[in-house]
Amino acid sequence: MKFVDEATIEVIGGRGGNGVASFRREKFIPKGGPDGGDGGRGGNVYAIADRNVNTLIDYRFARLHRARNGENGRGSDQYGAAGTDIILRMPVGTTIMDAETGELLFDLDHHGQEVILAAGGQGGLGNLHFKSSINRAPRQATAGEMGHQRKLRLELKVLADVGLLGLPNAGKSTFISKVSNARPRIADYPFTTLHPNLGVVRTSAAHSFVIADLPGLIEGASEGAGLGHLFLRHLSRTRLLLHIVDVSTLDQDVDPVEAALEQIQVITAELNLYSEELGDKPRWLALNKLDMVDDPESLRQELIKRLDWKAPIYGISALTGQGTEDLVRDIQNWLDEQRRLQQEADEKAAGTFVEPDPRFDEKRQNIDTPPPAGTND
Template identity: 75%
Template structure:
């Protein structure tokens, strides 16, 4: 299936049915009174996040979504029927914007989250609502309200814990295929990856995380060069970025360390230019293709010095799997700690946080005994 991460649609909710002015006319009941019913509610249009949907491709072809109008009221106290609603199923991670103002309206970031895109109009009132002691034969009734109409832009940002970042052919697709269940296309030419790939990395029966691979970035990506800039938004939801750097060299006249350092600096600069918030995300340095280097330790030391790198750094070979297990275990440990920290912060914000009592610390009591 073609991956589509952006679409523009128009939604038009149904108009409410009109109320009616009617009077009861039966034999032997000359003054039956008003009996005009209300109009039915117009159909509304909703969006629901569905984890079984992974692309917005359907909305590229179905751009107009129009709900039906409510039925008009009738005599004999008959109310008009409400029109059926329309529910649009979108991938989890879809952000919805007003296409005309650019305002963000909704962010559907969990399964079964439901929002109203366009509310149907309320039905009009029949004349039975206007009956009173001084108005025994009201002839008033009201028309149904118009339904809401909007032009919307849908933008998909995949939900992943870890994002892979790097130049084309840095080995991102090979790494994600080695450590997860993803099976991306792998070849020895640039831009093999044409759309984001998601993979689940399972470190134990009860622990796992999601890793995302996007097309490789090149210098000038923030201005539209290459393919990666089209998908950089997918890294905005990740907790940590893995910056893959190819430390091998097919050009004998080029120092692999100097070339790798220049490439790494270029990618970081593109991040900063594209989105400062993305630039500020935690970033780990991963040196790939160490199996093609004679002295991996020296290359690692020289590259970290050239970049003034003080953060986490890992040396791996995505092709052979060397060093990948240590990387994913460290990632799982870091992600677990971050999630626990965010839960505590949320509990404190909600006023439900309870500090642990050292008297019930099993580790402390066992060591003392």
């Protein structure tokens, strides 16, 4: 299936049915009262986040979505039927914006979330509602309201805990295929990744995280060069950026340290040019293809010395798996700590946070600590 992460659609709510002015007409009842019913409500256009949908391709070609109109009212106190609603299923992570103003309307960030894109119009009132002690035979009725109409721009931002970035052919696809269940296209030429690939990295039976592999960035990506700029928005939802750096070089005249520094500077500049928020996001370095370097540890130490880098720097080989287990384990621990801090902050904001009992931690520590050798305990 082709991956589509942008689409523009138009949604129109159904028009409400008209109310009717009618009077009761039965044998032996010469002066029956008003019995005109109301018109039915117009149908609504809903959007529902569905984790089973992965792309916006359905909305690339079907751009107009119009709900059914409500039925008109009838005599004999009969109300018109409501118009049928339309439900549009969209991937989790879809943002919905007004195409004319650019205003963010909805952010579908969890499965099952439901929002109304265009409300149907209210049905008109029949003359049944206008009768009173001084108006025994009302002849007025109101028309149904028009449904809301909007032109919307849909953008899909994949939901992942970790986003991979780097220059083309840095080894991102090889890395994600090694540590997760994703099976991206891998080849020895650049731009083999044409759309984001998601993989689940399972570190234990109860712990896992989602990692996203994006097309490689090149210099000028923030201004539209290459393919990666089309997908930079997907990095905005990640908690951590993992920057894969290719430290191998086949040219003997090129210093691998200088080449790695140049790669890091290019990606850093493009992130800052695209978004200040993206440039400030936590980013770890993974020096890849160490199996092709004569002295990988000295290269790593030289990079640490020359880089003003406060985040962790790892040396790995995505092809052989060297260093990937330690990297994945540390990412899982960092994500677990971030989730704990976020939950604590949310509970404090809601006023439901309870400070942990230090006595419990002491008891726990005593339980986990084995007794000294030679004791009977």
